[in-house]
Amino acid sequence: MTQKHFDQFKGSSDYVISDALKNAVNVSIVLQRPLLVRGEPGTGKTLLAHSIAKSLGKKLIVWNIKSTTKAAEGLYVYDTVQRLNDSRFGDRDVSEIKHYIKLGKLGQAFNSPQQEILLIDEIDKADLEFPNDLLNELDEMSFYIPETNETISAKQRPIVIITSNNEKELPDAFLRRCIFHYIEFPDPQLMEDIIRVHFPDIKNALLKDAMESFYSLRKIGDFRKKPSTSELIDWIQALMASGLDGKIKDGEIPFLGTLIKKETDINYYVSHYVRRKPGSRDYNVYGN
């Protein structure tokens, strides 16, 4: 395979990417193996799949995992209740089971004539056994529907991106089959690039102040949830809209509520870092 083939994914204009992550994506494309992306919340795990889809010009299928999601739902659902109902009231031809087989997200990705990108978002939200139930399907990229005696196999193996917040440990057998990348929290240099992508006409002074305040906030170790990239971007947007700068004066930060989301964290910050002005009792976290 030539070099040209390997460097398929180069990042897109609205998503700044590190070399390591770019490599990992390309390796997973070449080896046709799922890419498992892990990292702090708000470091752009989900956006990565959108960026890949955009840059390669492919359709993205998103499978959002919830705690009640079962692996089989991603393949297909056999709507027995509908069929029972139809048989009772005779609306449709119930002898054709095919009408009651609905393909799930994984099934759709397999069944599509073009190569698609499948994002399995927050796989760790599901039951502990969930990833194991998908092992064979992701390996072979095919599955069997006993009800109709059909095998759905991928016409074009989809590019599979899986994100995880590490709420649950994933099983080893599943991990062995994946390419893994851990998105580190961006260093100031990369962060600057990221902000400039989002706000091309941001003033240098504002950017500098905001970054300084942000990284000094992140240094505080006692937060339950540290502010992350997405919060910084929201915050800068708020700053730009209001015309304020991002400087910390006497510990007061404008729009603190956009940066720190947990009440305990805000209370902690206000009680430890904000110098109280005489007469003012409450600190308004959503204004200044």
Place this chain on the structure above:
Amino acid sequence: MFTPFFYTLQERKVPVSITEWMILMEALSKGCINNLNEFYYLARAILVKSETHFDQYDIAFQEYFNGIAPPLDFTEELLSWLTDPQNRPQLTPEEIAAIKKMDIEELMKEFEKRLKEQKERHDGGNYWIGTGGTSPFGHSGYNPQGILVGGPGGMRSAVRIAEARNFRNYRSDMTLDVRQIKVALKQLRQLNRVGLEDELDLDRTIDATCKNAGELEFKWRRPRKNSIKLLLIMDAGGSMEPYANLCSQLFSAANSLSHFRSFKYYYFHNCPYDVLYSDIYQRKGENIERLLKVLEPDYKVIFVGDACMAYSELVDRYGDLYFHGYQKMSGLDRLRQFKLHFTHCVWLNPETSALRNYPTVQMVAKLFPMYDLTIDGLNMAVKKLVTKR
């Protein structure tokens, strides 16, 4: 190709399997890489599946591609000495003040920096410092800032990236944070069908409908829920002071996990006697005899404590240091009562040093299976709690 690297990784306790190694070989044969730098990321993406192992990977990578044995075990030994709260009293007040100002990460960096300076004086400089840069203080290769100065992307060598060991903080045998504890505690589960019948039981519905000659008849069943009940009993005595933060993390993890059917917690001083405290500061207590009557034996019990006390505190009937008076029995007998009443008990010990050989610790460890209060220890303890006796 690179087969010895596979064994170096295993030696460094990175869990690599043959499957993954074959994938790496496949990737190499497809020409995925141009230089060592790309190899570093490629091999890491394929072989290492958790950021907790990135640090060991970095060490193995240095070892294999640098051709020199890393002096890190020595460094780590010293580092662990430094972070061990037991050693703090031996520092001068100025040093303690300085340590308090820095967070632990900075502290480690500072320490490594000093270690390096010392080496230069002794050895007259070696490879590490040679590549590290001009100043022995600043950019010495370990220092993440030192790496950044090296220029973007391809300029820095992969070994230097490995040397930076940015992932040290993710190691599972060292760090414990609330989320990691939650992950471990979530394994505590036993699913039983309880509650309202609000889940459609398809098989029985079809059966019933058929028997009913096609007339729809729905059958419902109860959903599966976790039936684990957890009892957390923590030592809040003076010798546990260095671990207060660790214990509060464990507590907040257990407390915020909503998946237990019941979660109760109590405190004790050094050893449980007649009373367990629900609030240690206000001395709000709960009589143990009463507790053992109201709590069902299927509560899973986790004791947290260093089990380090005077011999008399454990075996003496009047051993309670804080409450001199009449007690019904010694601390050891109380613990035996717990063991007899509850089917599953474990003891987590944050103290991992030589104090573990202390006689009272040994005696307690004979009663309850004792594990370190680390992620690995916690995982083992949880496994013990959910297995059948």
